[in-house]
Amino acid sequence: MSSSPDHAGHCRRPGSAGSAAAFTRLDFQLVLLRRMADHNPELVEDARRRLGVSAAAMREANKRWQAMVRSPRGRSAAARYRSVLGEPESTRRRVLGDLECEARLWPVPLWPDLRFEVLVGPSGAVWNEWLVRAPGDPGPALRTLADLTPWSCTVDEAARAFPGARPLQGSAPTRWGLALTVPDSSRTVGVPPDGVRGRECVAEFTWGLLQRLAVTGAASG
Missing domain, CATH: 3.30.1450.10 (Beta-lactamase Inhibitory Protein; Chain:B, domain 1)
Known part of the structure; x- marks a missing residue:
């Protein structure tokens, strides 16, 4: 496996042994990916390969991060x-x-x-x-179900795009949920003739990034 640059511009092997090994920005990205792998393993695998690290290195980075978080003598968050x-x-x-x-x-x-x-x-x-x-980035245009794809938006963007969004308790500390009413397509933006305003959905987020969308039913006007 090839070495990868850390946030300071140096190279090292992610997840390599060594008591003095620094936990870098690269390792932190692996921690983010490890949580997302439960919902989107293919996207995570592609991202991990772009970083040039192994699945074992990702698991090791997450293990080290959890140890730091749980250490009674560790730094504050x-x-x-x-x-x-x-x-x-x-x-x-x-x-x-x-x-x-x-x-x-x-x-x-x-x-x-x-x-x-x-x-x-x-x-x-x-x-x-x-x-x-990122500040100044316009972000995605979120109007219909088709726009809510994995990794397409953040929690606050989805909440702003669909008025009436309700927060839901996540299944883990780094997970969030939103109950949304979302039009099926651009043709149903607004109130269509049959009075159906869209679909009731549950959007699930990990570290604030959309992971999956479950359609739970139709919302009538």
Whole structure:
């Protein structure tokens, strides 16, 4: 297996042995992919090959990440992300209701039009961590079922595109769900003559990125 560049521009073998091996941005991308493999193994395999790493290296990176997260003597979540990903590409103030936090954004080479966002509260605690659209990127046009393909959009984009979206509890800490009503096709945007507004769907997201869409029924007007 060929070596791959880490975020500092050096080369090493992902998942290689060695007590002093740094956990790099490359390793972090493997952690994101490992969670997504449950829903989209073919997309993950293609991405892993583009990174030039083995399935074993992906599993090892995830194992090391979980050990860091669960270590009682480990860094705080905010410090851990900074250690792995470096200084944020940008930071911005975010207001959520009556609360204020700092949004820290890092580029993710696998998805150049996305950023990994960490929301950090005033006490330094991490409130949320997921993939979002890069600032200034227009993002996808989401209008119908056909537009909601795996990895096509983020949680906030789907919620904005389909009014009335309801959040659902995810099956794991890095997973989210949305209940959506989505037109079948461009011909049914709006209210068609038979009064059917679209399809009731459940969209599932991992690390904030759409993984799959399940149609659960029709929504009538």
